[in-house]
Amino acid sequence: MKFAAIQALRRKLSRDETALGLWVTLESPSITEMAVALGLDWVVIDAEHGHLDWKEIVEHLRATVRSETVALVRLAELNGGLIKRALDIGADGVVIPWVETAEQVRQAVAWARYPTEGLRGIGAERATGWGQCFVEHAAQANDHVLVVPIIESVRAASEVPRM
Template identity: 50%
Template sequence: MPLPDFSNPLRPKLKGDAPCKGLWVTMESATVTELAAELGLDWVTLDMEHGCLDYKDVAQHLRAARGSDLAVLVRVPAITVDTIKRALDLGADGVLLPLVRTAEDLELGMQFGRYPPRGQRGIGGERSLRWGLKLQEYLAMANEECMVIPLIELGDAVDNIDSILEVEGLETIFLGPADLSSSRGFLGEWEGPGVAEEILTVLEKAGRKGIASGIMAMDNADLVTRLEQGFRMVGLGSDVGMMSRQLRPMLSELGGRSFEKRWF
């Protein structure tokens, strides 16, 4: 059994009855992750593919979640050994792989995220190993507890989904409707013609293999729809996106009103 402080809190939740709700994090401030933990969210994903987050930011977000039941995932910028290894060495509970096209892409990510004999991840005395103080304890559980999640966000990935779902160690996939739509020729649409149907096909195929599926919700109504469809891991939004979602209608309402000037 892994030590409690090394176990990934998301893995058992994905196998339970309740859906796992999370937040996409793009802001540097670790307060975002600290608040997510206080609110009782199940996971956050730190987005290193887009925006300005670097490894120092990732470390601070991870520290903000320490001692909570919040899983911290990192969307790495590319499927490379350095990006995956460094995110996991800092203590991330898992990585999301961008632009997966084939089972070979996913297998490469698995190799980079696993120690031998399953993979080729190197050993370093970093934060995940408590700076080397718990090396053996971490090594004993890391291959099982650290998740490697492919983003199914390209048409090629959907076309190759059967072989992708056969990759050893795959527990969860995460779908990206906007990029999938773009790859199908519908740039700027969330779910272009036929994409919604493709997403449900992938969801159904993954479910038959006991693989959980994740997706972002556009709003509260979409959240309910995604949960009813069977998604186990649903993002409520991004930090910046949710600020915008809250502020825009408030500003719009204020813009149509006039107020009496007062000095008291």
Template identity: 70%
Template sequence: MNTSALKRFRETLAGGRAVYGLWVTLESPSVTEMAVALGLDWVVIDAEHGHLDWSEIVAHLRAAVRGDTVVLVRLADLDRGLVKRALDLGADGVVIPWVETEEQLRRAVAFARYPPEGCRGIGAERATGWGECMAEHTAEANDSVLVVPIIETVVAPDEVERMTRVDGVEVFFFGPADFSSNAGFRGQWEGPGVARLLLGLKDVVRASGKHCGVLAASDPNVSERLEQGFRMLGLGIDGSLLLRSLHASLAAVGRDRKIRSGLRIED
């Protein structure tokens, strides 16, 4: 656990400034290493979608060890074993998808904390220096760990105000695409009415003194989200940023085209 990076992350947010990061889905730890070298405030290693396995996840975590970047792991589900494993490998926190209720959020926090505040087991793994710094790590882990829920269903809005009262949660992330799909607008980033609803939920979270995060859809959207009051801002997903650059380069030589469903190659 990178306590100095976590401290800086929190101080930046407390000062009303944004923390900028990258969503990582590709296998190569060089992606995270580049993000750290560029001084990004955070990265999220995505273990919900895609195909990253645990050996690849720990390689990404190791790529950040010499930097001051917070590294979080987005899990596939709210599961005690998954939370424990990600934190044992040295993640600074976890991102929990599809959080809909206050009770789910309280369980997520409990899974991420050692007793008596929670129910996280202690292991002689990377987080504890393979057991050699167990006392030091366990003394600071509960106060340092980040638990970030993603609000991405139409059920969640009724619970958001209660969620903001949960101790141990400082940032709420929003998932516009899944929220839109859940609202009946599958395949749209922000379907009809979704943008307005998410901005209203953002105001509820901010009124509680906590912070909101979201992935930006483009470079101009980063500035737009900042003006709206979002403070944990994702500059993009690694694969999407690569594609954005490739499209621009291909367009410059008259060769640009869209990827087809099923990855078919068609003229």
């Protein structure tokens, strides 16, 4: 997880500054490598509408390692197993479609955080950079992980103040 890059992206967004990124739906990780080379702030690897499998998603994530490009995986649905898997293979965060309620946001965040703050399992070899102290990683990851809900309905829009 790229803590400094995540902080920089959050600062840009909180200041209404432009954050440049790329939505990835194709298999080739060369696309993500180009995004990194161009210095883009973020990439979203689309596992909902794209036809990417987990092996291809891992390759896209590898293309962002040791870069300042934040890598998010758009999941097909709100699902604890998918959230945990995306983060364990190295995503900096997840994008979740069709979030309707504040309770769904709370559940997604719980699945994205390690205990005692959440329900994420401990199996993060790639996420810890293959050896970073896990205690340090867990504390930092809980503070920095990105969970991005997509508001896609009138009902969800009315819930935003509670999210």
